Amino acid sequence: KTQVEQSPQSLVVRQGENCVLQCNYSVTPDNHLRWFKQDTGKGLVSLTVLVHENDKTSNGRYSATLDKDAKHSTLHITATLLDDTATYICVVGDRGSALGRLHFGAGTQLIVIP
């Protein structure tokens, strides 16, 4: 059973527009949540990590929120660029130790057009 669901599955925006990606999960316990960017044919690159209830993080044009009560996270991308075209993957860690597992979403494919 999929424990990390991402929406939308794919998204097309024009350069300069903002967009919001969603992540809902059922992983328990939920120690932390991380957003990765995966360029086509490349590995995963960490964008941000959220740990605490109602955490908010910011990394340049990327910002993220976490609501642990609702088991929900959002990733906001402001003023999109063509280089933002990629798959964005939400990952939930069930523990903060080597005994834990990472639970991966299937990703949201973002396409930024001129």
Place this chain on the structure above:
Amino acid sequence: EAAVTQSPRSKVAVTGGKVTLSCHQTNNHDYMYWYRQDTGHGLRLIHYSYVADSTEKGDIPDGYKASRPSQENFSLILELASLSQTAVYFCASSERFPEQFFGPGTRLTVL
């Protein structure tokens, strides 16, 4: 930034053949992982290792073996490749859980 490299970057194998995927990291990380990624699905953990000469089963180990001959190298072995093992395989390393640094992936096609 951790450097994780994988070889080959892509491979075509025949059903029933043996396939070895290699991973190399240069940052003295203790932990290494092998995942597979299928279209429309999240990454799934196949095998992992905490220390050289030791490997552990992940969530989907059937049909795969792993080998960690040194701290830097971690291999994934498919003794009898099957069609269902067509996927993209990612290696990752970390100094401490949960942070992981991923390699670029190996695209494996089994015909």
